[in-house]
Amino acid sequence: MLKDLFTKKKKYAQVPSEHVKRDVPDGVMTKCSNCKKITLTKEFVKHLRVCTTCGYHHPMSAPDRIQSIIDEGTFVEYDKDMISTNPLSFPQYEEKAEKDRLQTELNEAIVTGEGLLHGNKIVIAVMDSRFRMGSMGSVVGEKIANAIEKAGQLQVPFLIFTASGGARMQEGMFSLMQMAKTSAALKKFSDQGGLIISVMTHPTTGGVSASFASLGDYNLAEPGALIGFAGRRVIEQTVREDLPSDFQTAEFLLKHGQLDAVIKRSDMKERLQLIVELHCGGVLQ
Structure with a gap:
């Protein structure tokens, strides 16, 4: 019996500690x-x-968005090497822009170009919120205006996906000027009979929502997208009232007549294809 007391206990398999996890x-x-x-x-x-x-x-990057909409192998990019300067000598602006360029592999907050949408040529512009939160600076406005002008020359529809926090504060008035510049370009294109399709994604706010994002012949949005000019808190403090829980969402805007449709991402290409095909025969004629 004493022998049994001093007998070594058998070793049983141990359950790994919570700290031991598979990487x-x-x-x-x-x-x-x-x-x-x-x-x-x-x-x-x-x-x-x-x-x-x-x-x-x-959020979806501009390259991924283009890949999901444009027919494979047909996209040709415009103004790829256009880069912002620092007109107001804003501290660390150039360093922050360069950091975004390295992280996103984009030179600016928008990608523009032409391609085929189910065989129909269009000009497309896609904002990317990863670059300075998709803010609208001089280059963003210039690239949009150039793309609209190109759509007029080609006599094809212009499609834009917006995702932006608004005007780029580091460029001050130069940024705000892009609201008028892009709006004027769209007006000229529209007067020529051009088709404008705007798709607002999360978020589309500030000067972008107050200019080119809202000037489409078709104003569409993705589900749940935040769309508005001033922030919710600012508005509540101004009107001194509590706003609805769904205020400034795509669904709220649709209900109040500010959007034509809210479309799921999985259905987007098919719906855009239908719109383009309905108008393609009569564009700019």
Whole structure:
């Protein structure tokens, strides 16, 4: 009996500690910022960065957006090498812009060009919120105006996807001037009979929402997109009233007649294709 007391106990398999976890490489999984559901990144990308659980539409880069809309191998980019200067000598502006260029592999907050949408040529402009929050500076306005002019020359529809925090504060009045510049270009294009399609994505705010984003023959938006000029808090403090919970959402604007439709990302190309085909025969005639 005493022998048994001093007998070594058998070793049993131990359950790994919580601190011992298998390493998962970065980028393999993606968490939805709305419902917190975790999914495989490849599935997330396959569904165009839309959560399959709650339907939340996450931000989409300009290259990915163009790939989802334009027929494969047909996109030709405009003004790719156009880069902003620092007209007001704003501190650290150039350094921050260069950092965004390295991180996004874009030279500015918008990509413009031409391509085919189910065989129909269009000119397309896509804003990218990863670059200075998609803010509208001199180059953004210039690239949009050039793209509109090119659409007029080609006699094809002009399609723009907006995603912006508004005017770029580092460029001051030069930024605000782009509201008039782009609006005038769209007016000229419209007077020629050109078709303008604007798709507002999350977020579309400030001077962008108050200018070219709202001047389409068709004003569309993605579900849940924040669209407005001044912020919710500023408006509530000004009118001294509580605003509806869905205020400034795409659905709110649709209900009040400021949008023509709210379209899911998975349906976007098909709906745009239908609009273009309905008008394509009569564009600029």
